[in-house]
Amino acid sequence: MTGFMCDIVTPEALLVSEEAELVVVPGVEGEMGFLKGHASLVSVLADGEARVKPAEGGDVKRYALQGGYVEVGGDKVIILADRALLSSEIDAAAVRAELATIEEKLSSLSENEVAKTTLAADKAWCNVQLKVAEAA
Numbered sequence: 001m002t003g004f005m006c007d008i009v010t011p012e013a014l015l016v017s018e019e020a021e022l023v024v025v026p027g028v029e030g031e032m033g034f035l036k037g038h039a040s041l042v043s044v045l046a047d048g049e050a051r052v053k054p055a056e057g058g059d060v061k062r063y064a065l066q067g068g069y070v071e072v073g074g075d076k077v078i079i080l081a082d083r084a085l086l087s088s089e090i091d092a093a094a095v096r097a098e099l100a101t102i103e104e105k106l107s108s109l110s111e112n113e114v115a116k117t118t119l120a121a122d123k124a125w126c127n128v129q130l131k132v133a134e135a136a
Contacts, residue, residue, distance in 0.1 A: 003055030004036045004075040008063060010084050015063075019055040023077045025070050026050065032070070040073045047124055049087075049132045050079060062087040064132040066125045083125055090133040099126040 006020040024033045026048030050063045067082035102123045106114060114120060 002036075004034075004077065006052055006077045006079070008050070008052075008065075008079045008081065008084050010081055015084050015086070016052065016061075018052070020052050020077070021055045022051075022053040023079075024051040025079060026065065027070075034072055034077050036075060038072050038077075042069060042071045044068075045070055045079070045081065047128045049128075049135065050084075062132055062135065064090060064125075064129045066121070066128055085129065085132075087132050087135075090129045092130060092133045095126050095129045095133070099123065099130070102126065 003019045003021045006016065006018060006023050007014060008016040022033060022035055024031055026046040028044050028046045032043065045065060045068045047066045048064075050065050052061045052063070054061070064085045064087065065079065065081045065083070068080045071078045071080070102119055105117075106119050106123065109117070109119075
């Protein structure tokens, strides 16, 4: 094995399990990058973009992530995300439409009412997807 294993897991499914040369994730204090042999750690993820460079070469794969943790140990990186999506699977037009709907709903609610919904998290997820889609 020339690289290390990288898994990206959401509550719904195992999104990725592949050998990687480099993995970069959005940490709460900035980006963190991992190469083979990195010291063990567990850290909280921020919403943002993860990048995985395949060990066999080829283009870097970009993923939109929302929330979660990263665990590094031995020759494996596990990204446990609340939500994750490969950049090529992001439909920017559909995300913009969803974002407009969310913003319309948010504008009609009080702060108290907003706190009782997932609209703020949904808006953040839309923004992350658009940022990753535009960077790809």
